[in-house]
Structures are given as C-alpha cells and as structure tokens.
Amino acid sequence: MGRMGGSQMTYSANPNDYRLLEEVGYGASATVYRAIYLPFNEVVAVKCLDLDRCNSNLDDIRREAQTMRLIDHPNVIRAFCSFVVDRNLWVVMPFMDEGSCLHLMKIAHPDGFEEAAICSILKETLKALDYLHRQGHIHRDVKAGNILLNSNGVVKLADFGVSACMFDTGDRQRARNTFVGTPCWMAPEVLQPGSGYNSKADIWSFGITALELAHGHAPFSKYPPMKVLLMTIQNAPPGLDYDRDKKFSKSFKEMVAMCLVKDQTKRPTAEKLLKHSCFKHAKPPELSVKKLFADLPPLWNRVKALQLKDAAQLALKKMPSAEQEALSQSEYQRGVSAWNFDLEDLKAQASLVRDDDDDMPDTREEDECMKPFGSYKLVSDGQSSSVKLNSNSEIQQVECRTHTDADELLLAESLIRKGKLLESDTLQTGTLEKSGTKSEATNDEKASSSERDMTQAKAKMVKGRQTQSGPLVPGAVLGHSLSDKGRFWERSEIDNQPTTEKTTCEVRKAPSFSGPLMLPNRASANSLSAPIKSSGGFRDSLDEKSKANLVQIKGRFSVTSENLDLVKGSPLRKSASVGDWIFESKQTSTSLSPKEISNNNLPASFLMPHLHNLFQQTSIQQDLIMNLFNSLQPADALDVAQNGKLPPLPRSSENNGSVDAAPSERERMLLMKISELQTRMINLTDELNSERLRYAQLQRQLKSISGQEENGDRRELDA
C-alpha cells in the first residue's frame, strides 16, 4: 500500500486500482494523466515517468519521488504514493484541474497574465520555495510549466525532477556543480559551475518566471540552449522595460529586478522577498486567479487543442523555417529536458542552428531585454569587438570578430579550457572536437567519466525486471536495469496486460510517432528525442544491441535502426542527402483526418500553405541535387573524402593527386544518392500536382456551393 494522501487516506500501489483517463500534460520524460482511484472513486493525477526516456539517472528519479513523499506544504505538490509499473514509475498526486500556468498562457493568455494574478501566483510559489529552502531543498526547475493551478484558485509548485538537497555532501554536493535546470530559467552561477550555487538559484528562476508570466514566454526562449547559455552569462540580466511594460507597476518591476541580480549574494531570500510590497498587497489567489480560466473547456480538451494548434502552426510554417523550427525546437527541448548539459551536444546544436536571428522561427517580438544582444550582433559586420564573460568575478575577454555560432563555440570552449564553464561530471563526452581534432580530456573529466561508468555498471548489475506493487523504495526503481532499455518496444505481451498497463503502453507508443496530435511541441520533443536514445554522453555506454543497430551518433544521442523506423513514422525524417531533419509534407497533409479531407470543407487559406510547403520542398530537393553535383567537383570531393564522410578518392600518381576519371566507389555512392533524391523529387512533384488538382477541385466545389447559396437566397427573395 502507498502512503497516506493529503486527505489522510491510504492510496494503494496497485496499478489496477487506477483507471487512467485523459492525458493532461507531458514533460521531457513523463506523461501526466487524469485518473480515477477506483477504491475511493476519487480523481487523482498519475504521472507516468518513462524510465527508458528519462535523461536523469535512477538516483534523480528516486530523489524526486522521495522528496515528493516527504514534503508537506499547501503550495507544494506532494505524492500520495509512487510505484513502478513495468517500465514506468507512477507517481500519484492530487489532480490540479487547471493545469500549469504555461498551458494556461499558451491556450488563453499568449501575452501573459495581468499583474494582480501574477503576484498572487508568485506569492504562493514563493511560499513553496521558502518552505523548500527551509527544508534544505533547491527546487532547480522553477518555471511556469511547473506552477499548477486548480479551479479553486489553489497554486502548487510541482516537479522535483531536478531538485537537490542543499545539505548534501560528497557526490550529491558535487552534483551541484553541474548544469541542472532549464536553460532560460537558469541562473548565471548555475551555468558557471565552478562556483557552486545555492537556493538563490531558485530566486533567479523565480524572477525569470515572473517575466514569463508577464510576457507569455521567458526571455531568450526563442534561442537554442547554447545561445541562451551564453546570453545569460554575457548579457545584462533581463528585466521589465520601462516603456514596453508600462502596464506593470513600479513595485513589480522592482521585485523582478531584485531577483535577477547576477551576483547571487545580492539576491533576496524567499523569506525576505515575501515581505516585498508586491506580495504584501497581493490578492488571495482565489480572487485573482480564477478568472484566468473562466469559460475555458476542461483541461484535457485544452491539452488536445494545444497539441492540434501546435501541429497546425508547425505545418503551416514555410518549409525552411519549419525545418529549422523542428530542428531548433527539438534541440531546444532536448536542452530543456536534458538536465545535464553536454558540450558536445551544445556544439552540435550551435552548428545546426543558423545564426541569422531574424530568420528564427519564433514569430514573437524580440524582447527588450534582447537589446544588448543587438549590439553583439553588430560585430558580425566584420568589426572587431570584445565580449565580456563574467566568470567567478573574473572578467575574461574573448576577442570576437564575427558573430557566428562557431564563435560561440569558441567562447564556450575557451571558458571550458579555463576551467570556468564546466568543472565536474557534466562534461559528459569529456572531449572537445573541433575540425576533427580532439583535445585531451582533463584528469578531472576522466575521473568523472569513470565515476559515471561505475554508476552505469552498478545499475546494470541489478538485473531482472520487477513489476513492483508497493511504495517506491530504492530497490524498486533500481529493479530496472538500464541494460533492459529498449525491450519495451519489442514486447508483444501488451495484450496480456491489465487494462491500465495496456493504456500506458499504447499511449506511450502512440504519442510521438503516430498521430498528428503529437507533431509539434511533443513531436519536436519526442519524435526526435524519444526515438533518439540518450546514450548518457558515451558512445561506449550504448548497449550491445543498440551498437549493432547504430545508424548515427549525434551529440549525446544515437539513432539506431530500430528507432529509425519510429523516426520514419514521425513527421520529421532524416534527409538521406544532407543529414538535416526535413519536415515530411506527406505526413502533414495526412495529418488531417480523412473525414476532414473528404468533407472537402478545407478553406483555401489552409491548403495554400501546404502547397507552398510542397513546392518549396521540391525546390530544396533540387538544390540538394545541385549541391551534390557540385560536390563532385574535384576540390570539394577531395575535401569531403578527407573528412572521412565518403570512401577516399582514388588518386593517380601521374595527375599529381587530382581525381581519377574512372568512376570511384565514392562517385557511385553519390550517384545513388542523386537518383534517390531524384525519385523523391518526382514523388514530391506528383504530390504537388495532386494537391494542385485537389485545390482546383475544392475551388470548383466552393464556387458551386456559393452559387447554390446565392440561388437559394435569390429564390427566397423572389418568394
């Protein structure tokens, strides 16, 4: 049996006692359901944490569950009980029927809430933080997505996925020298782990959350993690702008500014902040918060609508942006989800995201707080300028001539070499690769990597898959050997499972890869990150089976042939030619239900962007082919071959290293690729033509319908 719930009732740890209903939320590694606890016929929330998808190690998961069970504060979500079901950790919690502030903003308040509501929400959050800090915890993931509301106006802070204990020593203490949290909300000192951090990191995140609630999004949120990271370190702290944020009071602006001070010692404690006039005069949440969700449909319908809206938005983006968005979003969300940043991964991200900020897919207005970055952009005009990086009170100057992502990498690498940016076990790959060369891993890095190996080895030693029906104890979690990873996907025993388990499996299988619903946020989070297994930063840590199926390693992530099928099922696919993620328009068009299509009631405004996408995709394919043709040029070909991407070029001694005229293995491969691309282009052209036809048909139908209506009207008038 599980522990006592808030209502002093005992909740069982038997999954059959819970009927999972609708999905009401999802995070990096968990899906949250509204559920009925059958013995009491009571509505609860069940967070199903996918142990396979978890980026965190088992200790983190256990810590979250333990923390949640021990806490007892009206503003902190507590766990009634938690237990392991197959490959999931189920955490049973009170159901917060209005969901998170983030969802609420996305669905009904895209430009943020009004000040009265914000102050009420923040006050409750601050009470939660004050309590947690007194208990010795740092939450480390304070953000609107983790502030939950219910219809009575109750506000609770959730998600202890990354919380840390301040009183820990040894390994756990060292863990606080690592990147943990969500990039946009992360305090500068968290990004410079050498100095360590404390509960004041939560106060920074709290300040960022205040801005998030005020604007509808966090500052820097449109940038990929690498950029966010550098901007947090380099730029002046974000804040409310005097002109743009006129609707907010001086007191509110002042409170935000107090939280967002780079020097953590100058930030107030939660206790002190609670005394700020902003909170002293805050209305009780039941008065100011309820109107935020008045007249909204039930949470689960909102979540569905949100998924649909995101799917539509992504589908309608013009192709290059959509491609970029998908990539950027997935990279961003991976950063969001990945508590432990990995330089290799960040480098990969930075190199994949174009530096042209104006082209960034986010249509949001640029934040005022981005202004300092504007001046940074100036240097791209070839002027020399210096970027100041404040690290451990020491100002380091890095010469920066052009503002490119490569420069950002250099900056980061420069910091790292100076031992400022990463010091402990977060430098997961332990290597810095630039232009194919590897710098030597430092002793610290080596030591920490062996520590990690030990942890992994330990986890692997605990064999056997347990289906635990009892409150979560360390053994219960550890019962899931990491080496079991991936088995879930192969299992054919789903049909033999109790309904609840079946539901989980189906839902888990479905979300990312099958339906159009999952295309956007989650699509971007899951379609890429779920099938792309986290290898924990080590190629070596991939299990044998994964290694055998390995298709590609990308940063910390590997794509196996097994999950490539899943990727194929997703609307994003890997372009065979260039290795970019291409938005599959075929999938997009089929993302409309057959009913919708057969109803022929699609407005032209909806179809046109699809056609446009197809058209552009075709052009892109053409470009790719041209590029490939060009890549046959001797100089380029030589270069590519030297980079090891293709078999080496044959050389003849007579022509002094120039490319041999005879078709080489490499050329054959290129030709194969070209013909593959051509086939795809033909398919896309066909698709475009059929869409055109359908569009013309629809227009005819529209005309005839409107003609009929006009006739009807005329007849009515005549009569």
Ligand SMILES: Nc1ncnc2c1ncn2[C@@H]1O[C@H](COP(=O)(O)OP(=O)(O)OP(=O)(O)O)[C@@H](O)[C@H]1O
């Ligand atoms: N008790 C609850 N009642 C209602 N909705 C909830 C509850 N708990 C979580 N949610 C919803 O589910 C979403 C995801 O939950 P949660 O943040 O715990 O998952 P996660 O995987 O830990 O997320 P993250 O990406 O922040 O690490 C929340 O943002 C919220 O919208």
